[in-house]
Amino acid sequence: MPETAGLSRKERDQQRRREDLLAAAEHLFGLKGYHHTTMEDIAHEAQYGTGTIYLYFKKKEELYEALLERKIGDYVEFVQGRVESVASPIDKVRTLLRAKLEFFEKHMEFFRIYLAEMTTADSTLHRSCNERRERMYYAHQEFVARTLSDAMQAGAIREVDPTRLATAFEGVVNPLLSEWIKQRSRESLCVIESFVIDLLLKGLEKK
Amino acid sequence: MPETAGLSRKERDQQRRREDLLAAAEHLFGLKGYHHTTMEDIAHEAQYGTGTIYLYFKKKEELYEALLERKIGDYVEFVQGRVESVASPIDKVRTLLRAKLEFFEKHMEFFRIYLAEMTTADSTLHRSCNERRERMYYAHQEFVARTLSDAMQAGAIREVDPTRLATAFEGVVNPLLSEWIKQRSRESLCVIESFVIDLLLKGLEKK
Amino acid sequence: MPETAGLSRKERDQQRRREDLLAAAEHLFGLKGYHHTTMEDIAHEAQYGTGTIYLYFKKKEELYEALLERKIGDYVEFVQGRVESVASPIDKVRTLLRAKLEFFEKHMEFFRIYLAEMTTADSTLHRSCNERRERMYYAHQEFVARTLSDAMQAGAIREVDPTRLATAFEGVVNPLLSEWIKQRSRESLCVIESFVIDLLLKGLEKK
Amino acid sequence: MPETAGLSRKERDQQRRREDLLAAAEHLFGLKGYHHTTMEDIAHEAQYGTGTIYLYFKKKEELYEALLERKIGDYVEFVQGRVESVASPIDKVRTLLRAKLEFFEKHMEFFRIYLAEMTTADSTLHRSCNERRERMYYAHQEFVARTLSDAMQAGAIREVDPTRLATAFEGVVNPLLSEWIKQRSRESLCVIESFVIDLLLKGLEKK
DNA sequence: TATGAATGAGTGTTCATTCAT
DNA sequence: GATGAATGAACACTCATTCAT
Structure with missing residues (x-):
C-alpha cells in the first residue's frame, strides 16, 4: 500500500486512480488471464474510459508489469515481516509456510497471476520487462534460503x-493452495x- | 504412441500428419507460448499448408487440447508403467518421483506447457475443453494417492x-525441475x- | 500584427494569448507538419494548458486556418506594401519577386506550411474552411496579375x-526557396x- | 508498368492484386490525402478485405512509399524517354516541359500526391523511407540539369x-498545372x- | 485432398475535444 | 477565465479461420 501522507490532493487522486486501475486489472487478469482481458474490459471494470488507462500506464504490458511488481512486493514484504516478527529459528521456518498461505488466502485472484508468472516465467511478456521482477523473486528466494x-x-x-x-518450499504449497481455491471447500487453510x-x-x- | 497396426495406408498417412502437426505445435507452444504461436507458425514448422491443420483439428484450441491430452496421456502411462514394474510399496513411492523427473527430462519443451496448464488451469482455454483433461489429471492424482x-x-x-x-508430491518437483531446466547446469537429475x-x-x- | 490600441486590458490579454498560441502552432506545424503536431504539443510550447487553446479556437482545424489567414495576410500585405512603395512599373515587377524572397527568408518555418497549403490545396482541411483563404490567395494573385x-x-x-x-511567378520561386532552405548554404538569397x-x-x- | 512476361499465373495474379491496391491507394491518397485515407477505404475501393493489403504491403507507410516509387519511376522514365527521342538540344529543352505536362495530364490524381511529396519533403513519412525517393528525385533533377x-x-x-x-523548370509548371486541374476548363494543355x-x-x- | 490467399472481427493505442474544478 | 485529466471514437494492424482452386 503506497504512502499517501504528505501528498497534495491531486497526487492522492492520481494514486487512487492508479489503484483503481490496478485493482480492476488484478481482478480480470486473475479471472480471464492476460490475453483474454482487453484494455476496454479493465477500463470498464474500473469505471473509467479506455484512454484513461494510458494516462497511468504506457502499454498493456506495463500495466501488467506494474501489477506484478506491486503485488509481489506486497507478498514479499508480508512474508518477510512475519518471519522477522518471530524469534526462534524453527518458528521462522514454520512462518515461511504459514505467511504464504495467509497472504494468498487474502489475495486469491492474484494467486492465479502469481503462479502463471512464476512458472511460465517469460511467455507472457518480453524478456526485458521480466528482469526487475526476476530480481525481486530471486531476492525473496534468497531470503527464504537464508532463513532455512x-x-x-x-x-x-x-x-x-x-x-x-527454498525452491521445494515454494513448490509444495502451490498446488495445495490451487486445489483449496478451486474447491472452495473452505475448511480453513489451517488444515493445509x-x-x-x-x-x-x-x-x-x-x- | 497411437496404434498403427491394421490401418489402411490412408489412415496411416492421416495419423502421420496429425503426429507431425502435434510435434510442431508442442515445439512452438513450449518455446513461445500458446498466444505467441500462430497457426501459420505451426504449419510452417511442420512443413504443411496453413489450411491443412484444419483438416485435422477444428480450432487452434482443439489442437492445443489434443496435444495436452496426448502428452499427458503419455506421461501418465509412463509413470504408472514404471510404478507398476516395481514390487515393494516404498519403491513404488520412490518411483513416483523418479519417473516424473525422468519423463520430463526427455520432454522438456512439453514441461513448460504442462506447468502452465497445471497452474493456470483454465485461463488459456474455455472451460468445456478442459473437462476431459481434468478427468485425466484427477485420474492420475488418484493413482498417485492410491499408490501412497x-x-x-x-x-x-x-x-x-x-x-x-499426492498433491504435494506433484508440487515439490515442479519448481525444482523448472530451475534445473532454466539453468541447464546439467548435473544429472539424480541429485534432484x-x-x-x-x-x-x-x-x-x-x- | 493586429491592432492593440483602444482595447481594454482584458482584450489585450486575449490578443496576446492568441498570438502566443499562433506562434507555437506556426513553429510546430512548420517543423513536424499538421498531422504530427498534437494540441498538447502546441499548448505546451506556448506554455498554456491544453484546454486553453479551445477558448481561442474551436477546433484544431480552425487554429490552423487562423494561422494561415494571419500569415498569408501578413505576406500579402508585405509584398503589396513593397510593390506600392516603388514607382516604375518594371521595378514593381522586380519587387514582386524580391519581396516574396525577403518575406520567406524571415519566415522560413511558415514557408513549409505555406507551400504545403498552396500545393495540396485542400487535403489537410475540409473544403468549407478553405474558402476564405482561397479568396485571399486569389485576391493576391489578382494583385500580382494587375501589377504585371x-x-x-x-x-x-x-x-x-x-x-x-502571375501563377508562373508564384511557381518559379518556390522550389528555389525550398532548396535554399534545405541546404542552408546561406549564400544570401540575392543570388537566387x-x-x-x-x-x-x-x-x-x-x- | 511491371513486366508480366515469364511469370506463372500465381505471380501474375499477385502482380494484379498489387496493382489494384496501388491504384486504389493512388486514387484515395490523391483525393483525400494520406492521413484522411484509411486502410479500410483503400481495401474497400479495391474490393478486397482489409487484411489483404497487408499481404502485399507491411504498413500503410510502405504502401504509400511503394506508390510514390512506382509512379515517380514511371514519371521519370516517361520524361527521359521523350527527351531522348528528340535530337536537337533546343527540342530536348522544350520536351522537358511538354513531357511533364503530358504525363500529369494523364495522371492528374497522382499529381496531388507528387506535389505534396516534392514540396513538403518529409512531413508525411519517416526520414529513412524518403532516402530512396530523394535519390530518385535528385537523379532526375540531374538529368534535367544535364539536358539544359x-x-x-x-x-x-x-x-x-x-x-x-532545372529547379526553376520544375517550379514554373507546377502551379500552372494545379490551376488547370482545379478549373478543369479543359482547354487543352497546349496553351499552357x-x-x-x-x-x-x-x-x-x-x- | 492439400493449399495458402483472402478475410474481417477484434484489440491496443492515439489524440482532438470536453468539462469539472 | 484557465486548466489538464478524462474521454471514446477512430484507426492501423494481427491472425484464426475459410474456401476456391
Missing part, C-alpha cells in the same frame, strides 16, 4: 542444500498449513 | 491424507531426485 | 496572359533573386 | 546555372505548354 540456512546452523532442522529446499508443516518437518519415514 | 495409500497400508510410510500428499526423496521420506526433523 | 498587366500597358514588359504569368529576375525578364533565348 | 547544360554547350540557350534552372515555353525561352524583355 539459519535454522540449520541453529540446529533446528537437518542440514540440506538450503537453496534447493499443518499438513505441509508436518510433512516437511517430520517426513514420511516411520519412526 | 497402499504404502501406508503396508506400513512403508507414515499415515497422512493420501490425496493431499535424491534430494526430493530424502526430503519427503525423512523430513527435516533432527533425529 | 500594368507593366505591360506601360510597355515595360512583353504582353502575355497576366494571370498565367537575381537568377530569377534575370531568367524571367531576359529568358533563355540567345541574342 | 547540353543545350547551353550546343549554343541553343543562354548560359545560366543549370541546376538552378506554349505559354511556359515562350516565357522561359524568350523571357519578358521587350526586343
Whole structure:
C-alpha cells in the first residue's frame, strides 16, 4: 500500500486512480488471464474510459508489469515481516509456510497471476520487462534460503542444500493452495498449513 | 504412441500428419507460448499448408487440447508403467518421483506447457475443453494417492491424507525441475531426485 | 500584427494569448507538419494548458486556418506594401519577386506550411474552411496579375496572359526557396533573386 | 508498368492484386490525402478485405512509399524517354516541359500526391523511407540539369546555372498545372505548354 | 485432398475535444 | 477565465479461420 501522507490532493487522486486501475486489472487478469482481458474490459471494470488507462500506464504490458511488481512486493514484504516478527529459528521456518498461505488466502485472484508468472516465467511478456521482477523473486528466494540456512546452523532442522529446499518450499504449497481455491471447500487453510508443516518437518519415514 | 497396426495406408498417412502437426505445435507452444504461436507458425514448422491443420483439428484450441491430452496421456502411462514394474510399496513411492523427473527430462519443451496448464488451469482455454483433461489429471492424482495409500497400508510410510500428499508430491518437483531446466547446469537429475526423496521420506526433523 | 490600441486590458490579454498560441502552432506545424503536431504539443510550447487553446479556437482545424489567414495576410500585405512603395512599373515587377524572397527568408518555418497549403490545396482541411483563404490567395494573385498587366500597358514588359504569368511567378520561386532552405548554404538569397529576375525578364533565348 | 512476361499465373495474379491496391491507394491518397485515407477505404475501393493489403504491403507507410516509387519511376522514365527521342538540344529543352505536362495530364490524381511529396519533403513519412525517393528525385533533377547544360554547350540557350534552372523548370509548371486541374476548363494543355515555353525561352524583355 | 490467399472481427493505442474544478 | 485529466471514437494492424482452386 503506497504512502499517501504528505501528498497534495491531486497526487492522492492520481494514486487512487492508479489503484483503481490496478485493482480492476488484478481482478480480470486473475479471472480471464492476460490475453483474454482487453484494455476496454479493465477500463470498464474500473469505471473509467479506455484512454484513461494510458494516462497511468504506457502499454498493456506495463500495466501488467506494474501489477506484478506491486503485488509481489506486497507478498514479499508480508512474508518477510512475519518471519522477522518471530524469534526462534524453527518458528521462522514454520512462518515461511504459514505467511504464504495467509497472504494468498487474502489475495486469491492474484494467486492465479502469481503462479502463471512464476512458472511460465517469460511467455507472457518480453524478456526485458521480466528482469526487475526476476530480481525481486530471486531476492525473496534468497531470503527464504537464508532463513532455512539459519535454522540449520541453529540446529533446528537437518542440514540440506538450503537453496534447493527454498525452491521445494515454494513448490509444495502451490498446488495445495490451487486445489483449496478451486474447491472452495473452505475448511480453513489451517488444515493445509499443518499438513505441509508436518510433512516437511517430520517426513514420511516411520519412526 | 497411437496404434498403427491394421490401418489402411490412408489412415496411416492421416495419423502421420496429425503426429507431425502435434510435434510442431508442442515445439512452438513450449518455446513461445500458446498466444505467441500462430497457426501459420505451426504449419510452417511442420512443413504443411496453413489450411491443412484444419483438416485435422477444428480450432487452434482443439489442437492445443489434443496435444495436452496426448502428452499427458503419455506421461501418465509412463509413470504408472514404471510404478507398476516395481514390487515393494516404498519403491513404488520412490518411483513416483523418479519417473516424473525422468519423463520430463526427455520432454522438456512439453514441461513448460504442462506447468502452465497445471497452474493456470483454465485461463488459456474455455472451460468445456478442459473437462476431459481434468478427468485425466484427477485420474492420475488418484493413482498417485492410491499408490501412497497402499504404502501406508503396508506400513512403508507414515499415515497422512493420501490425496493431499499426492498433491504435494506433484508440487515439490515442479519448481525444482523448472530451475534445473532454466539453468541447464546439467548435473544429472539424480541429485534432484535424491534430494526430493530424502526430503519427503525423512523430513527435516533432527533425529 | 493586429491592432492593440483602444482595447481594454482584458482584450489585450486575449490578443496576446492568441498570438502566443499562433506562434507555437506556426513553429510546430512548420517543423513536424499538421498531422504530427498534437494540441498538447502546441499548448505546451506556448506554455498554456491544453484546454486553453479551445477558448481561442474551436477546433484544431480552425487554429490552423487562423494561422494561415494571419500569415498569408501578413505576406500579402508585405509584398503589396513593397510593390506600392516603388514607382516604375518594371521595378514593381522586380519587387514582386524580391519581396516574396525577403518575406520567406524571415519566415522560413511558415514557408513549409505555406507551400504545403498552396500545393495540396485542400487535403489537410475540409473544403468549407478553405474558402476564405482561397479568396485571399486569389485576391493576391489578382494583385500580382494587375501589377504585371500594368507593366505591360506601360510597355515595360512583353504582353502575355497576366494571370498565367502571375501563377508562373508564384511557381518559379518556390522550389528555389525550398532548396535554399534545405541546404542552408546561406549564400544570401540575392543570388537566387537575381537568377530569377534575370531568367524571367531576359529568358533563355540567345541574342 | 511491371513486366508480366515469364511469370506463372500465381505471380501474375499477385502482380494484379498489387496493382489494384496501388491504384486504389493512388486514387484515395490523391483525393483525400494520406492521413484522411484509411486502410479500410483503400481495401474497400479495391474490393478486397482489409487484411489483404497487408499481404502485399507491411504498413500503410510502405504502401504509400511503394506508390510514390512506382509512379515517380514511371514519371521519370516517361520524361527521359521523350527527351531522348528528340535530337536537337533546343527540342530536348522544350520536351522537358511538354513531357511533364503530358504525363500529369494523364495522371492528374497522382499529381496531388507528387506535389505534396516534392514540396513538403518529409512531413508525411519517416526520414529513412524518403532516402530512396530523394535519390530518385535528385537523379532526375540531374538529368534535367544535364539536358539544359547540353543545350547551353550546343549554343541553343543562354548560359545560366543549370541546376538552378532545372529547379526553376520544375517550379514554373507546377502551379500552372494545379490551376488547370482545379478549373478543369479543359482547354487543352497546349496553351499552357506554349505559354511556359515562350516565357522561359524568350523571357519578358521587350526586343 | 492439400493449399495458402483472402478475410474481417477484434484489440491496443492515439489524440482532438470536453468539462469539472 | 484557465486548466489538464478524462474521454471514446477512430484507426492501423494481427491472425484464426475459410474456401476456391
